[in-house]
Amino acid sequence: xxxxxxxxxxxxxxxxxxxxxKKIYCADFCLDGKHQRVSLDTRNKKxxxxxxxxxxxxxxxxxxxxxxxxxxxDAAKDMYLAFLKSEGRARRTIVRYKxxxxxxxxxxxxxxxTQLAQITMLLFDEYRATCREIHKVRTVLHESTxxxxxxxxxxLRKLISQNPIEDYRLEKPKFxxxxxxxxxxxxxxxxxxxxxxxxxxxxxxxxxMRSGELQRLQRIDIDLEGNWIHIVSRAGAETKTRExxxxxxxxxxxxxxxxxxxxxxxxxxxxxxxxKRYPNGGNWINPKRVNDDFLKILKKLELPAGRKDGxxxxxxxxxxxxxxxxxxxxPKPVVDVxxxxxxxxxxxxxxxxxxxxxxxxFMSRVPFPEE
Numbered sequence: 001x002x003x004x005x006x007x008x009x010x011x012x013x014x015x016x017x018x019x020x021x022k023k024i025y026c027a028d029f030c031l032d033g034k035h036q037r038v039s040l041d042t043r044n045k046k047x048x049x050x051x052x053x054x055x056x057x058x059x060x061x062x063x064x065x066x067x068x069x070x071x072x073x074d075a076a077k078d079m080y081l082a083f084l085k086s087e088g089r090a091r092r093t094i095v096r097y098k099x100x101x102x103x104x105x106x107x108x109x110x111x112x113x114t115q116l117a118q119i120t121m122l123l124f125d126e127y128r129a130t131c132r133e134i135h136k137v138r139t140v141l142h143e144s145t146x147x148x149x150x151x152x153x154x155x156l157r158k159l160i161s162q163n164p165i166e167d168y169r170l171e172k173p174k175f176x177x178x179x180x181x182x183x184x185x186x187x188x189x190x191x192x193x194x195x196x197x198x199x200x201x202x203x204x205x206x207x208x209m210r211s212g213e214l215q216r217l218q219r220i221d222i223d224l225e226g227n228w229i230h231i232v233s234r235a236g237a238e239t240k241t242r243e244x245x246x247x248x249x250x251x252x253x254x255x256x257x258x259x260x261x262x263x264x265x266x267x268x269x270x271x272x273x274x275x276k277r278y279p280n281g282g283n284w285i286n287p288k289r290v291n292d293d294f295l296k297i298l299k300k301l302e303l304p305a306g307r308k309d310g311x312x313x314x315x316x317x318x319x320x321x322x323x324x325x326x327x328x329x330x331p332k333p334v335v336d337v338x339x340x341x342x343x344x345x346x347x348x349x350x351x352x353x354x355x356x357x358x359x360x361x362f363m364s365r366v367p368f369p370e371e
Contacts, residue, residue: 008049011056016040016048027052029059031066038067041117070115071159073108077101079157080150090238100146116160119151124165137173144170180319181312183369185303192297199260200270200290203229204314206253206368208321208339211287211314213239217269219262224254227360231340239340247338248363252370290314325366334362 007017007028015028025040025048038055040048058064080101084094107127113119124147131140148165155163181189186205193201203214207229216237221230228246233239249257262269268284275283291314295305304311318339325335336342337354 008045010049010052011060013059014052014056016045016052018043027055029055031059031064036066065161067117067161068158070117071154072114073105073116073119074114076116076154076159077105077150079159080153083153088242090240090242091236092238097146097150100143101150104147116151116154119164121165121168124168141170141172180316180321180323181303182320183324185301186317186320187369188301189294189297189303192301193293195260196270197290197293197297199256200285201294201314201317202253202256204317205320206250207247208318208325208335209247210240210318211290214270214290215284215287219266219269222257222269224249224257224261227254241340241342243340245337245340248360250363250366250368252368287314324368328366330362330366334359338363 007015009015010027013029016025017028018024019026023043025042025045027036027038027040027048029036029038040051042048042051055064077098081094081098084097104127107130108114108119108123111123111126113123124144127147128140128144131143135143148168148170151160151163151165154160155166190198190201190205200214203209204211209229209231213231216234217229217231221232223230227249229249230244230246231239232244233242239245262271266282268282270285271281272278272283272285272289274281277283294312294314298305298312307313322335322339325338326332333352334354337359
């Protein structure tokens with residue numbers, strides 16, 4: 001213990017002094033009859049006294065609690081991901097969060113920050129500035145939100161005594177209307193495409209489903225007799241909302257599906273061609289390759305192509321479906337149900353229920369003209 005002349009009394013209960021080669025200030029006091037020594041994380045005596053005064057006041061009001069033991073960011077990350085898994089979060093969500101948190105951990109490690117308690121608002125500022133150099137504004141917002149959620153969880157689990165970025169305000173960028181192709185442009189795209197892409201693009205355009213949902217369609221999900229496409233959330237192949245739904249088959253799409261009906265023994269409704277791993281084919285399609293072929297057709301037709309250039313992608317067919325249906329007089333809540341979008345939580349919206357009969361009637365009214 002250092003000599004008494006180097007110790008400074010703060011209040012009635014706390015004494016501060018420096019320790020180690022770096023001369024970091026620590027606070028000594030008693031709590032429940034036990035000696036406590038807490039690092040004040042500063043070499044500045046004035047700041048150390050301010051923090052010691054806070055400890056002394058908390059001790060007097062019996063609000064003080066001992067700080068949690070140091071926890072490494074990497075260890076906290078693993079615990080958080082395990083928690084998300086136990087809560088039943090989608091595998092894709094966990095994989096995405098894992099990647100973001102690993103990048104944040106590496107960013108901190110380069111700056112010699114390895115403990116949760118070492119994270120500061122200034123460090124978070126620097127992290128966001130680095131992200132802006134390589135990502136779009138909305139992507140930076142998403143990544144920052146994930147980090148904030150992670151730190152909030154750490155605070156609630158008492159891995160840190162305070163969340164250093166709890167009061168950090170994230171400004172939401174103005175929403176940009178992405179839109180989608182027109183009906184004439186969709187017809188031109190379908191006319192220029194060949195099988196099997198013609199059917200892939202038609203299903204996306206006339207159901208409004210996501211390309212990942214198209215990929216996971218099984219043969220049993222296409223009910224031509226009942227006139228439904230069932231988009232099922234299965235274990236390991238969940239939908240984005242983790243809920244199943246069904247979409248009526250439009251008369252125009254029905255003709256296309258009948259013509260492209262797969263073999264009886266085929267598990268997936270749409271399959272990729274032969275490959276080294278699957279010499280006989282039969283594996284599910286790759287949404288990225290579907291999108292790549294979609295972009296090639298767009299460029300051939302001299303239509304705006306690719307998100308980076310502000311053009312269309314296969315996801316734009318989902319935008320087309322919603323816009324076209326609503327503009328043709330189909331109620332928005334109906335289209336929301338078809339696309340798996342959450343209906344607003346107003347009292348009136350919660351009263352709404354779409355019957356199978358009405359769903360089929362609404363779909364038959366959508367005027368998707370022939371090519």
